[in-house]
Amino acid sequence: MIFTLKIWRQKNATDKGGLVTYKIGDVSPDSSFLEMLDQLNQQLVGKGEDPVAFDHDCREGICGACGLYINGRPHGPLKGTTTCQLHMRAFRDGETIYIEPWRSEAFPIVRDLIVDRSAFDKIIQAGGYISVNSGGMPDANTIPVPKPNADSAFDAAACIGCGACVAACPNASPMLFVGAKISHLALLPQGRIEAARRVQKMVAAMDTLGFGNCSNAYACQAECPKEISVANIARMNREFLAAKMFAEKEKNVGFTL
Amino acid sequence: MIKLNANAPNAPLADQWDAYKASCKLVNPNNKRKLDIIVVGTGLAGASAAATLGQLGYNVKSFCYQDTPRRAHSIAAQGGINAAKNYQNDGDNVYRLFYDTIKGGDYRSRESNVYRLASISPEIIDICVAQGVPFAREYGGLLANRSFGGAQVSRTFYARGQTGQQLLIGAYSAMSRQIAEGRVKLYSRRDVLDIVIVDGKARGVIARNLVTGEIERHSAHAVVLATGGYGNVFYLSTNAMGSNVTPAWSAYKKGALFANPCFTQIHPTCIPVHGEFQSKLTLMSESLRNDGRIWVPKEMEDAELIRQKKLRPEQIHESKRDYYLERRYPAFGNLVPRDVASRAAKERCDAGYGVSTSGRAVYLDFSAAIERLGRSEISARYGNLFQMYQRIVDDNPYRTPMMIYPAVHYTMGGLWVDYELMTTVPGLYSIGECNFSDHGANRLGASALMQGLADGYFILPYTISGYLSSEINTPPIATTLPEFHHAAREVSDRLARLKETNGKESVDHFHRHLGKIMWEYCGMSRNEAGLTKALGLIAALKQEFASGVKIPGGLKEYNPELEKAWRVQDFIELGDLMVRDALLRKESCGGHFREEYQTPDHEALRNDDEFAFVAAWEHKGRDAAPDMHREELRFETVKPSQRSYK
Numbered sequence: 001m002i003f004t005l006k007i008w009r010q011k012n013a014t015d016k017g018g019l020v021t022y023k024i025g026d027v028s029p030d031s032s033f034l035e036m037l038d039q040l041n042q043q044l045v046g047k048g049e050d051p052v053a054f055d056h057d058c059r060e061g062i063c064g065a066c067g068l069y070i071n072g073r074p075h076g077p078l079k080g081t082t083t084c085q086l087h088m089r090a091f092r093d094g095e096t097i098y099i100e101p102w103r104s105e106a107f108p109i110v111r112d113l114i115v116d117r118s119a120f121d122k123i124i125q126a127g128g129y130i131s132v133n134s135g136g137m138p139d140a141n142t143i144p145v146p147k148p149n150a151d152s153a154f155d156a157a158a159c160i161g162c163g164a165c166v167a168a169c170p171n172a173s174p175m176l177f178v179g180a181k182i183s184h185l186a187l188l189p190q191g192r193i194e195a196a197r198r199v200q201k202m203v204a205a206m207d208t209l210g211f212g213n214c215s216n217a218y219a220c221q222a223e224c225p226k227e228i229s230v231a232n233i234a235r236m237n238r239e240f241l242a243a244k245m246f247a248e249k250e251k252n253v254g255f256t257l
Numbered sequence: 258m259i260k261l262n263a264n265a266p267n268a269p270l271a272d273q274w275d276a277y278k279a280s281c282k283l284v285n286p287n288n289k290r291k292l293d294i295i296v297v298g299t300g301l302a303g304a305s306a307a308a309t310l311g312q313l314g315y316n317v318k319s320f321c322y323q324d325t326p327r328r329a330h331s332i333a334a335q336g337g338i339n340a341a342k343n344y345q346n347d348g349d350n351v352y353r354l355f356y357d358t359i360k361g362g363d364y365r366s367r368e369s370n371v372y373r374l375a376s377i378s379p380e381i382i383d384i385c386v387a388q389g390v391p392f393a394r395e396y397g398g399l400l401a402n403r404s405f406g407g408a409q410v411s412r413t414f415y416a417r418g419q420t421g422q423q424l425l426i427g428a429y430s431a432m433s434r435q436i437a438e439g440r441v442k443l444y445s446r447r448d449v450l451d452i453v454i455v456d457g458k459a460r461g462v463i464a465r466n467l468v469t470g471e472i473e474r475h476s477a478h479a480v481v482l483a484t485g486g487y488g489n490v491f492y493l494s495t496n497a498m499g500s501n502v503t504p505a506w507s508a509y510k511k512g513a514l515f516a517n518p519c520f521t522q523i524h525p526t527c528i529p530v531h532g533e534f535q536s537k538l539t540l541m542s543e544s545l546r547n548d549g550r551i552w553v554p555k556e557m558e559d560a561e562l563i564r565q566k567k568l569r570p571e572q573i574h575e576s577k578r579d580y581y582l583e584r585r586y587p588a589f590g591n592l593v594p595r596d597v598a599s600r601a602a603k604e605r606c607d608a609g610y611g612v613s614t615s616g617r618a619v620y621l622d623f624s625a626a627i628e629r630l631g632r633s634e635i636s637a638r639y640g641n642l643f644q645m646y647q648r649i650v651d652d653n654p655y656r657t658p659m660m661i662y663p664a665v666h667y668t669m670g671g672l673w674v675d676y677e678l679m680t681t682v683p684g685l686y687s688i689g690e691c692n693f694s695d696h697g698a699n700r701l702g703a704s705a706l707m708q709g710l711a712d713g714y715f716i717l718p719y720t721i722s723g724y725l726s727s728e729i730n731t732p733p734i735a736t737t738l739p740e741f742h743h744a745a746r747e748v749s750d751r752l753a754r755l756k757e758t759n760g761k762e763s764v765d766h767f768h769r770h771l772g773k774i775m776w777e778y779c780g781m782s783r784n785e786a787g788l789t790k791a792l793g794l795i796a797a798l799k800q801e802f803a804s805g806v807k808i809p810g811g812l813k814e815y816n817p818e819l820e821k822a823w824r825v826q827d828f829i830e831l832g833d834l835m836v837r838d839a840l841l842r843k844e845s846c847g848g849h850f851r852e853e854y855q856t857p858d859h860e861a862l863r864n865d866d867e868f869a870f871v872a873a874w875e876h877k878g879r880d881a882a883p884d885m886h887r888e889e890l891r892f893e894t895v896k897p898s899q900r901s902y903k
């Protein structure tokens with residue numbers, strides 16, 4: 001197969017950047033999208049030019065490192081598929097393909113197609129965990145979890161943190177990411193104890209990191225490579241409201257006592 | 258002269274760890290605050306260690322090359338994690354897990370470490386569940402288990418086909434909590450290129466900031482390497498693309514011994530190679546073997562027609578299929594250990610019965626299971642794996658059997674460590690896949706995750722305190738010491754030399770070439786002639802690389818080619834050591850099959866009299882041959898026996 005590629009090139013965070021056109025031929029339809037970029041990079045290196053920088057590691061759809069706009073869509077045209085799992089047979093021979101980095105204020109560009117997603121880590125650091133130490137644990141089976149809850153918690157926990165939800169959202173909202181984490185932990189008895197604190201801290205972190213708010217466009221769910229459901233956003237909102245009310249009550253209790 | 262001593266406590270096997278813990282030195286909380294520890298790597302081993310050391314009160318500096326710790330290679334593990342919980346009441350216990358692990362390692366691992374691993378395993382599940390890892394559950398709300406290749410009990414805990422991901426998210430969140438509390442400082446997108454040694458002790462690392470290209474110095478009272486395995490030496494493997502040997506290799510060059518480098522695990526259920534630009538092989542969980550039946554056509558002509566795409570596997574009648582594992586190993590059938598399954602697949606393909614266009618694949622067939630259990634049950638068990646297969650191969654495994662072939666998956670060799678997980682360099686520790694310790698010659702499924710977490714949550718935090726208790730009067734280590742200057746300059750010089758080479762070929766060109774040599778001559782089966790040939794080929798490749806590599810871009814910027822070049826240079830040197838190690842081991846054990854040493858029916862023939870030892874290699878300088886030291890293995894509790902899966 002042959003393709004015309006229009007790729008965003010940008011040397012570093014302060015460089016202006018722009019689209020550069022490349023031609024590539026002899027691409028196997030069984031190549032993954034990233035293997036096609038490897039092939040392009042081999043050509044560029046051969047000519048002594050800088051290869052196109054992009055993030056990747058596992059190449060099996062689980063680490064969440066890869067992530068590009070392909071023809072304007074996060075992770076390209078297929079549903080429920082990461083860029084590394086997208087194969088060239090999904091494109092028409094001779095097609096022109098636009099390849100760009102995530103664009104969101106909270107994800108500054110590092111180089112070419114690589115962005116800085118550490119804002120996600122900061123959200124997790126704000127409270128996306130259960131506060132336990134490694135030691136003196138009760139036996140695991142003393143905490144039974146109803147199977148449907150365990151399954152739903154897993155569905156939410158399957159988020160790979162790639163940032164496609166932010167990239168897809170017209171407001172660059174990370175609510176699918178945060179909602180998934182909130183749901184994962186709120187659905188488990190171990191996670192309930194800190195649920196109110198957790199949701200408040202994570203939402204606060206999200207607000208200070210330069211992300212936008214959810215306006216129910218649902219583009220995040222449509223573009224999520226792991227097909228995480230927007231029901232998680234609803235659960236997060238409910239948890240948040242409950243936590244706020246609970247916090248008011250706690251305050252009142254505090255006053256009267 | 259180095260004398261290898263594992264330093265296992267002097268107590269009966271089952272009491273050793275308790276005895277150790279009861280007598281090891283502790284560091285009091287006020288002093289912990291004054292001690293710095295560097296942990297390189299944020300996979301299961303590194304993240305669990307950083308979280309626990311932070312929680313204990315040490316100052317932890319954590320490094321990874323990814324943009325965030327949550328992407329470490331551990332995230333890709335699929336099948337599950339073993340623990341001797343006996344929740345299924347099928348007769349499992351610590352001794353049995355220990356026994357299976359020693360036997361599965363073909364009697365080439367250390368009893369004391371393996372026993373400790375088995376005895377800690379139940380606690381690992383407890384901490385993971387407390388952290389909210391969503392393991393699979395039964396309808397009654399209790400944890401579910403499955404059995405895994407090579408085991409006759411159900412002791413494997415799993416989270417669909419994404420166990421590694423869920424365990425890593427658990428460890429990453431525990432670590433994130435410590436980052437928020439200021440106990441752990443995270444340095445991501447750092448390539449650790451060298452270890453700094455001051456007065457004989459590990460005192461820091463030299464790292465390249467991957468974004469700016471800046472060479473950084475970081476110091477600590479102790480350094481822990483948790484940098485994973487080196488399967489990428491084969492170019493095509495199931496490892497993440499960035500997995501590398503560099504920190505372990507620099508430790509080796511600075512005096513740490515590298516043990517059993519040739520012990521590689523080959524995984525039988527991977528998606529076969531399809532084309533020239535392929536960058537990695539995808540593993541599909543071995544749990545598939547619980548319900549899938551493996552076969553190739555009985556008739557050579559049928560295999561030929563399939564390869565020419567003139568015949569579909571569904572059209573081959575039951576009586577014309579050779580379920581070769583069930584035929585050869587009636588007791589274990591499709592659940593034989595990985596090395597046996599892998600070699601049997603290769604044997605069938607070599608004999609001309611392979612089924613993909615390349616002839617390098619066998620079938621994994623679910624039709625019987627779908628008939629027995631129904632499509633929805635199969636999809637509940639393996640849905641995501643089927644989906645992944647379909648995406649890559651463009652074929653529907655509910656209808657057509659999957660094609661699988663063995664691929665390099667896990668490396669059991671690594672830095673030599675003693676019972677305390679310390680290398681031969683004082684203050685330098687190695688945990689997880691990065692060390693050699695617990696798996697011998699053929700790690701079974703679901704034990705690497707167990708080891709990574711045991712090391713990080715439960716072992717290293719104890720053993721490191723013994724060392725650090727004698728460091729409480731050492732002030733913070735200054736990065737202005739001459740040793741840091743020197744190491745930083747050497748790193749800069751080597752980078753500059755790489756950059757200036759100005760040859761003609763890309764880094765990948767050399768890497769691919771190396772991979773071919775390694776797979777061909779030091780892969781699933783090896784022989785003396787091939788290995789000797791490989792030594793020459795690798796030496797030549799090293800020369801070609803030195804003058805022929807071409808790296809565009811600058812030193813002081815994000816430069817992925819430069820990053821790869823350093824790694825491939827290390828891989829070439831490691832390849833040489835692996836071949837030497839394979840040459841020396843004149844026996845077949847586990848996944849390491851020397852063709853000269855086999856039983857009349859082509860099974861691995863071990864030689865316990867001469868080779869029941871760990872081969873630990875010492876670097877002797879750039880152009881000298883390395884020295885081999887032996888750690889004799891003593892089997893006091895389990896008597897080595899020939900493995901039989903018939």
Ligand SMILES: Cc1cc2nc3c(=O)[nH]c(=O)nc-3n(C[C@H](O)[C@H](O)[C@H](O)COP(=O)(O)OP(=O)(O)OC[C@H]3O[C@@H](n4cnc5c(N)ncnc54)[C@H](O)[C@@H]3O)c2cc1C
Nearest residue numbers: 298299300301302322331336337449485689690703705706
């Ligand atoms: C596809 C697949 C499936 C598997 N399935 C299972 C399974 O079901 N059960 C099981 O028990 N095992 C399984 N394994 C094996 C298991 O996943 C690994 O052995 C284990 O995860 C290794 O963990 P680790 O923490 O030692 O290293 P890793 O997870 O590999 O982490 C290495 C860390 O070191 C860092 N690092 C490496 N080099 C550098 C450097 N130069 N500078 C800075 N940082 C560096 C990386 O950034 C990373 O954080 C599987 C492996 C694969 C490949």
Ligand code: FES
Nearest residue numbers: 059062064066084
């Ligand atoms: S590279 Fe890991 S998800 Fe794509």
